Each structure stands twice: as C-alpha cells, then as structure tokens.
Amino acid sequence: MHTDFKIVWLMRHGQSVGNVDQPTQNHADIPLTGLGREQAKRLAGRLDKKPELIVMSSFLRAQQTAEPLCEKYPDVPTEIWPETAEFTYLSPARCRNTRRSDRIPLVREYWQRQDPDYRDGGGAESFADFVKRAKLIHERLLERPETDIAIFSHGQFLNCLIDVSIHPYAANAERMARFCSLPELPNAGLIYLLLPFGE
Template sequence: MSIYLIRHAQSLGNVNGKTESHASIPLTEFGHEQAQKLVDVLPPAKQIFISPFLRTRLTAEPILLRDQITPQVLDIQEFSYLSDTRCKNTTLEERKPWVDDYWNQADVNLVTSDGAESFANFYQRVTDFISHLDSLKAHYQHDHLLVFSHGQFLQLLKMLVEQKRELSSQLMRDFRYALLNHQLDNTEFFIFK
C-alpha cells in the first residue's frame, strides 16, 4: 500500500485564463473530466490530504465521494511568489515578465510583496511535509493515503526526495529548470517512497 502524490486537474490558470486569487482558481471543464477519471485510476483511500486551494478540493471531490472521506487540509498549497494583489485579474502571459524577473534573480529570500512567499519559506514547507510523510509511511503499509497538491510543490518535493539538497540559489535555478522541462502534468501522480 502507498502514499500517492497527485497534481490537481487542469485549472483556469493552466490555460491562460484570468484569475482572481491563487486560492480561488477553479478547474476547467476538462479539469473536471480529468478529476472524474481518477476514480478509475487511484485506489480506495484511508485518508486524503488537500491544500487550502480550491483546485485541489475540486480534483479530489470524485474520490472523496467514492470513498466517503472528509479531507484534511494541510499547508501544501502552491508556491505563491507573486502576491494575489499584483496578480488579480491577470493571465499567465501577462504575468510572464514578473515571473521571469523573479526566477532570474535566484534570491532564495526575496519576497516580492506583501502576501508573497520566499523560496526559502516554500523550501521549508516542502521539507516539513516530507518529514511528515516519512513519519506516516509505517501507517500506510496496508492502506492508501492520497495527497492532492500542486505542480511546483510536488516538483520540489520529488526533487528533494530523489536527492536531498540544501537551500541555495543553485537549487532554485535547478528547480526552475525542472519546472520548465519536466513539469508534472495535471492529474499526474507518483508514489512517495
């Protein structure tokens, strides 16, 4: 039995739609279809973790109904290095210059504005969650835990599980490279080992 880590289904933000806030981005119609298909792919869960962001709840919803489970909301939301205030009612394309500027600086402690998160804080959230999952492994030898999270969160988690690395500008650059070249697809999942 296993711990499954699942990226949320396609959201409005993934298809260059205008979004109001990081937390309130809904799924697209195709995203709802992807979420429904997970019912036939993922095993019955003993427990389900989701982030506080709507798109993970909506992705998990068909599984929650199937397994009659109430999810536990954890601090596994997406890395928000640009604030909601700055990003409100913008598309991916409109945010691209801000995104590129942020990553080009490779400053792990940079906080771009109130309501934004530094890479250092994000790294800490991910490493804390890895420790939490390590402590749960023994409990999921005969049952399944399903974790619905986000592309950046899961990408860094996967990188750090494969090779433990200290926080650094180089890690930040390597992480960005992985995001651009090996990003997890919507509803893609892997097993935590």
Template structure:
C-alpha cells in the same frame, strides 16, 4: 501504505484565463473530466490530504465521494512567489514579465510582497511536509493515502524527498529548469515509497 501524490486537474489558470486569487482558481470543464478519470486510476483511499486551494478540493471531489472520506487540509498549496494582490484579474501571459524577473533575480530570500513567499520559505514548507509524510508513513502499513497538491510543490517535494537536496541557489536554478523542461502534468501522480 501507498502514498499517492497527485497534481490537481487542469485549472483556468493553466489555460491563460483571468484569475482573481491563487486560492480560488477553479477547474476547467476538462479539469473536471480529468478528476473523474482519476477514479479509474487510483485505489480506494483511507485518508486524503488536500491544499487549501479550490482546485485541489475540486480534483479530489469525485474520489472523496467514492471513498466516503473527508479531506484534511495541509500546508501543501502552490508556491506563490508573486503577490496575490498584484496578480488579481490577470492572465498567465500578463504575469509572464513578473515571473521572468523573479527567476532572473535568483534570490533565495526575496519576497515580492508580504502576501508572497520567498524560495527559502517555500523550501521550509515543503521540507516540513516531507517530515510529516515520513511520520504518516510509519503509522500505516496497509492503507492508501492520497495527497492532492500542485506542480511546483510536488516538484520541490521530489528534490527534497527523493534526491535529498539542500536549500541553495543551485537548487533554485535546477528547480526552475525542471519546471520549464519536465513539469508534472495535470492529474499526473507518483507513489512515495521511501524506506523508513
């Protein structure tokens, strides 16, 4: 089985528009076009996993229709290290000082609020999905699984699944560097094909 891990298409949050909630950010018109273009790039899926966030469902929608598949929701949503309540009705630019403060703090266990994740919580969630994906990989040999997720989630997935990185401050630093210098683009995907 080939497992395709795909970042969602362009969302209004990616282009500095105001957003109300991490979970309800929709795609832009360009994002909908990008989602449609994935039909030419991805093989038919027998199974599709999405996060609970609207933008992954919207990105997967054309493929779900083409392949007549119902999506399964997994805990593969974006890393929400800033409080959703604090970020309500703000733009990416307005959130930038909070983002900078969070990464300068470099505390694995710091939570911005009760509705935010620490880096350690995020790591555990991604690590759990790596484990679940290995189990899924063992169940299928000839089918395709498509996973629609988010840039930060997929970046940490690569660190854990492909580089065997453990939780540490160095990982947190390296993760941030990669997000700044080599981010996964909208609708960019890679194939997870680890030896079982």
C-alpha cells in the same frame, strides 16, 4: 501489516481556469474548468487501490480534483494541509485580474534573480520559505502511520516535495537553480513517491 515502504500518491489538480489563460482574482480560489472536472473523474477511476488517507491543498482547484476520489471512497479520512498549497512567489496584489500570459515578464524576472530569500511583496513567500513547507510535509509524511496516502496538490509544490525527498541536504541556492529544469507534472497527473517507515 505494513511493508517497508509507504506509498504517497502525488496528484496535481486538473486543468484550472488559470491554466487556460483566463483572468484570475485570487491564487487560492481558481476553479477547475469543465475539462478539469472530467480529468478529476478519470483520475479517480484509474485508482483502484483504496488509500488510507486523502490529503488536499487549501486551494480550491486541488479540493475540486479530490472530490471524485472522496466520493468513490467516502469512508476514507480526509485532511486539508495548507502547507501543500502552490508556491506564491509573486505578490497577489500584482497578479489580481491578470492572465497567465500577462505574468510572464514577472515570472521571468523572479526566476532570473536566483535569490532564495527574495520576497516579491505582501502575501508572497520566498523560495526558502517554500522549501521549508516542503520539508515540513516530508517529515509529516514520514511520521504518519498510513501505508497509502493520496495528496492532491500543485505542480511546483509536488516538484519541491520530490526534490526534498531526493536531495534532502541540498542548499537552497542549489535547489533553486535546479528547480526550473524539473519536468512539470501534467494536470491530473499522478506520480508515486516511496517513503520508508520509521525514519
């Protein structure tokens, strides 16, 4: 029997190669470190309640983090939702073979613009597009029949999804101004989002 609320388990991927300031080639293909894989195992070990659905981002590090939970509950359906991928606000061509520390000036320049419609270049998305993805996932979650849904995704996307849930009618400029001050979920961190049924 369903309760009045569904519980969405929001989980950030474990430590990735990019998190430890190693060069990366493709935003989507960054793997976990050895510690990240251990974090994923510990996360799965903490989750004693069986989810009804396991959702993963299309990015490798999120899928690798989900592996231990999928192995723990092999009969639970799994789905890849590309819309839960991390925010690609810098052009991938500019970031290829760079470290996180190399990108600090580019990151600072992007957020100082405070322009929700700005695109950094080919393959990049605007903040407004990013918010649209989060709203789409929020609506999808409201429509799903499952009571307990586990999502393996990324820090910025999960923050945006939570912000959309709490402030559904905020303007993009307001949301972007608030975004950088939101606390970051740690690697392999977990937060529960309660959503009502039937809305």
